[in-house]
Amino acid sequence: MKKESDMNIFDATRKHYNAAGVHPTTDPDNPRSQFAVERYENHLPKLIRPGMRALDLGCNAGRFTFAMEEMGAIATGIDFAEIPLLHAKKVAAERKSRCQFNIGDMSALPYKANSFDLALLPQNNVYLSYQALENLTVQLKQILSNSGIFVVIMHDGLVKRAGEETFSERYDVRTGLIEGSRAIPDKGVYASPCYFWTIAFAKHIIEKHLPLEEVKQIDEHRFMLVFENKKGDEG
Numbered sequence: 001m002k003k004e005s006d007m008n009i010f011d012a013t014r015k016h017y018n019a020a021g022v023h024p025t026t027d028p029d030n031p032r033s034q035f036a037v038e039r040y041e042n043h044l045p046k047l048i049r050p051g052m053r054a055l056d057l058g059c060n061a062g063r064f065t066f067a068m069e070e071m072g073a074i075a076t077g078i079d080f081a082e083i084p085l086l087h088a089k090k091v092a093a094e095r096k097s098r099c100q101f102n103i104g105d106m107s108a109l110p111y112k113a114n115s116f117d118l119a120l121l122p123q124n125n126v127y128l129s130y131q132a133l134e135n136l137t138v139q140l141k142q143i144l145s146n147s148g149i150f151v152v153i154m155h156d157g158l159v160k161r162a163g164e165e166t167f168s169e170r171y172d173v174r175t176g177l178i179e180g181s182r183a184i185p186d187k188g189v190y191a192s193p194c195y196f197w198t199i200a201f202a203k204h205i206i207e208k209h210l211p212l213e214e215v216k217q218i219d220e221h222r223f224m225l226v227f228e229n230k231k232g233d234e235g
Contacts, residue, residue, distance in 0.1 A: 040218065126197060154225070156197070212227055
């Protein structure tokens with residue numbers, strides 16, 4: 001069950017993503033969006049096996065969903081912003097893609113046990129509170145198959161700000177909440193709150209339920225964490 005603060009974050013995020021619509025850098029049909037996937041071309045394809053059932057958490061217009069399909073996965077994307085999701089469905093129809101796109105959010109995933117072999121969270125953790133990420137992990141423990149993996153791509157807030165004498169943005173030390181806003185041309189200014197995250201925070205929370213398999217540094221302050229669902233180790 002979502003706390004009121006999580007509901008406020010989700011609602012604000014949904015509003016500004018719907019208002020922003022589909023940008024050239026998020027449109028899977030636009031070459032300007034390919035940088036997001038190409039950044040992980042030496043990492044993500046190594047995790048995907050042919051026929052693997054993959055879930056893109058917070059898929060937006062489907063950049064990673066389509067990319068995982070091209071890598072051999074049977075891919076599904078879920079997002080709570082209707083406008084980008086409608087575009088993803090349009091692209092899927094035009095490509096005759098098998099990708100499926102569902103409306104929903106990470107607080108209550110609409111999937112049965114053992115539905116996926118891989119779940120990808122590509123830098124969307126900033127919109128999840130610490131409790132919300134743990135709730136997501138609990139769901140994934142059921143939704144993922146035995147030995148299924150949870151892949152988290154994230155920035156480390158401390159590494160990103162290394163050398164800074166003070167943080168340019170203030171956050172609530174109890175919750176990690178950072179207040180913010182985003183100006184969208186011709187639409188106005190929208191609330192855009194997020195949370196402060198580090199690798200240590202994410203590991204501590206997720207490892208309560210899914211063991212960490214590896215951490216890879218993608219660039220200066222971007223990391224890929226891979227957790228495995230070892231159901232056979234329970235009890």
